[in-house]
Amino acid sequence: MKLDLRAVSVSLDGHPIVHEADLLVDDGEFVGLVGPNGCGKSTLLRTIYRALRPSAGLITVDGDDVHRLPARQAARRTAVVAQETPPDLDFTVAEIVLMGRTPYRIAPAADEEVCARSLDRVGLTGAAGRVFATLSGGEKQRVLLARALAQQTRLLLLDEPTAHLDIRHQVELLHLVRELGIATLAVLHDLNQAAAFCDRLYVMNAGRILAGGPPEQVLTPDLISQVYGVRAVRRTQLVFERLKEER
């Protein structure tokens, strides 16, 4: 599975938001997309999962133009864990995960098995019957990840998946995604986390991708001060790792 963006531009309401972005995610890679608020990273991500159309450029997944694929076909290749407000309706966890089967033909037995396996992978097997709205923030994100897994895609898009989570649940979720081994493009906020978890990083500012490559090459003090307007100081810092005997 390979995600390839060539000179992708996106406009919202006639305002250009993203300018000629080039981006690549290879099989099994965990790629981060970072940048200040409003730099266009979420817009770019939404264009990849077809919530928006690019005004120019080409987005291909496995060589096919994403925006020319039938909707169902596209959803069998790319799954999303976005930060949308959850539904007001009281869907159960099992019902939310089953939504991941929407792009496929209805096959009750097989669907149930896929959903059970997805819930198992995020460690929520026992929660199938609970009402989604009653879960904690960390559990909700894991349920949405299970829904994405139930789509059985080989590309995963994450839009600030850890935004509302405490440090432990942030680390847990990112570990979980890494261990899946699925090609992943994640919009992340925390630069330290991005550096710790990503194989490669793209840095965006004002709608342009400024740099891409391994974290240690990309996150230079110069670039950070240019992009974020803050001075990066290297200090001995706490690093948060998941405890081995989790769950």
Next chain:
Amino acid sequence: MTSTTQKTRAQTGPAPTTRRASRFLLLVAALIVAVVVSTWLAVSIGAVHVALPQTWGIVADRLVPGVLPRTWTPVQEQIVWEFRLPRALLALLVGAGLAVVGAVLQALVRNPLADPFLMGISSGASFGAVLVLILGASALGGLSLSAAAFAGSLLALALVYVLAQRAGRLTPSRLLLAGVALAYLFQAAYSFVLQLAQSGRAAQQVLFWLMGSLGGARWHMLPLPAVVLAAGVAYLLAQYRPLNALAAGEETAVSLGVNVNRFRATLFVLTSLLVGVLVATSGAIAFVGLIVPHAARLLVGADHRRVLPVTALLGAVFLQLVDIAARTVNAPQELALTIVTALFGVPFFLWLLRRRSVDRAVSVT
């Protein structure tokens, strides 16, 4: 299943999923019984009393002549077969149809306040129907009346849709405001037409019908709504996954492979068609589409696989009981159905308004 999970289940009762599934089947069975019983009551209650066993006899005799000894008079037979039974069946169809339309609209616009009446669709249908009734000459339930009502509801929904859009996205608060505004506009339009109409008596009849009445029900009016409702519900049940995805959010639906624009257009046409066909037979009946889906969701959760059948059955029973009340409370005068549904609907609506969820849904712009 391991013994430990069985043990924890024994302590806490069955898992909620299983509980929901079994409760769903039980509920559907109970509702089917309620449909039959309420319809039976509706057929026997009225100015001319027909005992409950006799109503069975009359219906059975019509279906298989001579199967039972005749214990009823020809007048009773005529009243039951020509008037009360088609009326009771129409009540089931209209109640089920309006409730299902409400459920679909609420999923479609992710707004708990969505309802064919509030969103101007029923008023649009009424406008179309009034035009045909006053200007042309059409009988209640006739095909041209249904077509005009359908055209009116489609026009209203299309206008609401266009007005509520901002930069290609639907915003719930604008949708609701546009719907309410258009409801007033269409009400004003058909009131104007009614005032212009010379024949005061006909206008009065139309006015009464507009507030919802099943009094004109005859057998020939049943096939069209029955077919449209059956086809509509069958389609919606087959599409329960896209419906759930859409209820979870537009972007979620897109990422799950739903062709949102096409699906939404299909749902708009389907709901307009249903509302048009139903309004043509019984006028615009408020609140059924608003309250019944919420009651159904309280009972079975949000999954449309369960919400749709329960909504349809619940709506059918509800309108049957409403029509019985409308006929008997002030007999021999009949109350308009909207009066009775509003007596149930307004308190429920106010209760709904006090819930936090509504604030959230309305404030998202």
